[in-house]
Amino acid sequence: MKKSLLALFTTFAILVISSAPAFGHHGTSAYDTTKLTTVKGTVTDFQFNNPHVMISVETRDEKGKVETWISEANSPNVLTRHGWNRDIIKIGDQITIIGNRPKNGAKTLRLQKVILSNGQELDPNSLQD
Amino acid sequence: MRDRLIGLVLALTATLALSPILFAQTTDQQGMAKAEPAAATPDLSGLWIRLRDPSHSPINLDFGKSISPMTPWGEAKFKAANSVYRSSSPSTVLSDPIFSCFPPGVPRIYLLNFPVQIVQIPGQVIMLFEFDHFVRRIYTDGRPHDKDAGLLWMGDSIGQWEGDTLVADTVSFNDKTTLDREGYPHSDAMHLVERIQRVDHDSLVIDLTVDDPKAYTKPWEAKLIFQLRPDWKIMEHVCEDNASFLEFNKKATQAPKK
Numbered sequence: 001m002k003k004s005l006l007a008l009f010t011t012f013a014i015l016v017i018s019s020a021p022a023f024g025h026h027g028t029s030a031y032d033t034t035k036l037t038t039v040k041g042t043v044t045d046f047q048f049n050n051p052h053v054m055i056s057v058e059t060r061d062e063k064g065k066v067e068t069w070i071s072e073a074n075s076p077n078v079l080t081r082h083g084w085n086r087d088i089i090k091i092g093d094q095i096t097i098i099g100n101r102p103k104n105g106a107k108t109l110r111l112q113k114v115i116l117s118n119g120q121e122l123d124p125n126s127l128q129d
Numbered sequence: 130m131r132d133r134l135i136g137l138v139l140a141l142t143a144t145l146a147l148s149p150i151l152f153a154q155t156t157d158q159q160g161m162a163k164a165e166p167a168a169a170t171p172d173l174s175g176l177w178i179r180l181r182d183p184s185h186s187p188i189n190l191d192f193g194k195s196i197s198p199m200t201p202w203g204e205a206k207f208k209a210a211n212s213v214y215r216s217s218s219p220s221t222v223l224s225d226p227i228f229s230c231f232p233p234g235v236p237r238i239y240l241l242n243f244p245v246q247i248v249q250i251p252g253q254v255i256m257l258f259e260f261d262h263f264v265r266r267i268y269t270d271g272r273p274h275d276k277d278a279g280l281l282w283m284g285d286s287i288g289q290w291e292g293d294t295l296v297a298d299t300v301s302f303n304d305k306t307t308l309d310r311e312g313y314p315h316s317d318a319m320h321l322v323e324r325i326q327r328v329d330h331d332s333l334v335i336d337l338t339v340d341d342p343k344a345y346t347k348p349w350e351a352k353l354i355f356q357l358r359p360d361w362k363i364m365e366h367v368c369e370d371n372a373s374f375l376e377f378n379k380k381a382t383q384a385p386k387k
Contacts, residue, residue: 030381030382031381047373049370049373050365050366050367050368050370050371051366051367051368051370051371051374052371052373052374052377054373054374054377070377070380072374072377074242075242075243075366077243077259077364077365077366078242078243080364081361102380102381102382104381104382104383104384106380106381106383107380108377108380108381
């Protein structure tokens with residue numbers, strides 16, 4: 001139990017802060033929208049496709065075990081109008097993904113923020129305003 | 130004879146003297162006749178994106194407090210829908226037909242965060258939605274509702290101009306869609322009236338009235354405001370290209386491993 005907790009905290013920090021519900025094609029009820037999970041790792045897949053942009057990030061726990069997190073952003077149409085493009089993230093990039101994790105504990109995130117290796121922050125929801 | 134000749138000359142002179150005026154009047158009438166129809170048809174065309182209403186929820190994909198109390202039938206349908214969007218909902222089942230790429234219906238399609246291009250041709254106002262490229266035609270040529278058609282996802286729309294406002298009247302909806310992502314229902318008796326007005330060059334307002342006595346205890350109204358985005362274009366959007374999303378959703382919603 002102690003080891004698994006350590007592994008959890010060494011590879012990513014779980015920030016408990018309140019957050020607005022994310023925009024999404026699908027529902028929020030499966031997600032814990034009161035907590036944000038932060039994962040820093042290497043991009044293994046970036047799908048800049050409809051209906052939702054998907055980013056996969058690989059990270060390792062303290063034992064070197066590989067974990068893959070899949071994260072979901074808004075539609076590429078919406079994101080393109082707010083500064084994203086299909087080359088903004090590349091496989092191999094070191095990025096940080098921050099978002100809501102599902103209540104079932106799966107390693108997936110509904111994105112709330114993306115931080116690129118150069119420190120640039122991207123809004124993965126980009127609600128129109 | 131002499132008097133008759135003088136009379137004829139006077140009459141001819143008068144006719145020739147007045148002819149430019151008569152000619153000009155005829156020309157003006159023809160000109161006005163040509164100009165009037167163009168001036169009488171307001172121009173709603175352009176690429177529009179709905180603005181968020183701060184009085185609604187942060188995500189603003191719902192009609193919030195605009196909605197009237199539901200009838201028992203409406204309440205039952207609302208509970209059965211058990212929308213995954215409701216934070217109180219325990220459901221993770223994607224029962225909403227929008228997840229299977231069926232049309233969102235009207236007015237729900239306005240709530241999605243994608244623009245709509247309005248195109249006008251004689252007798253039709255056409256809405257080209259970016260979301261999955263749904264097309265909606267509002268016939269303004271005076272035809273009645275199509276009573277022969279079955280019940281439709283996007284309804285049967287006719288419209289008429291009242292001054293600078295297009296009054297669109299839509300019926301013949303099926304009851305498979307919800308009015309917003311919270312899952313508020315409607316029945317096949319829904320009568321939707323939209324008053325669509327370009328209040329200034331860059332702003333479009335749709336005042337809609339939902340009259341559905343089967344689902345709601347009284348008609349209710351909502352106002353949607355759109356902003357012109359001449360710098361945008363309608364981009365490709367393909368709902369069906371969602372295999373990775375469905376896989377993602379499956380991971381996030383399946384029961385935890387024990």
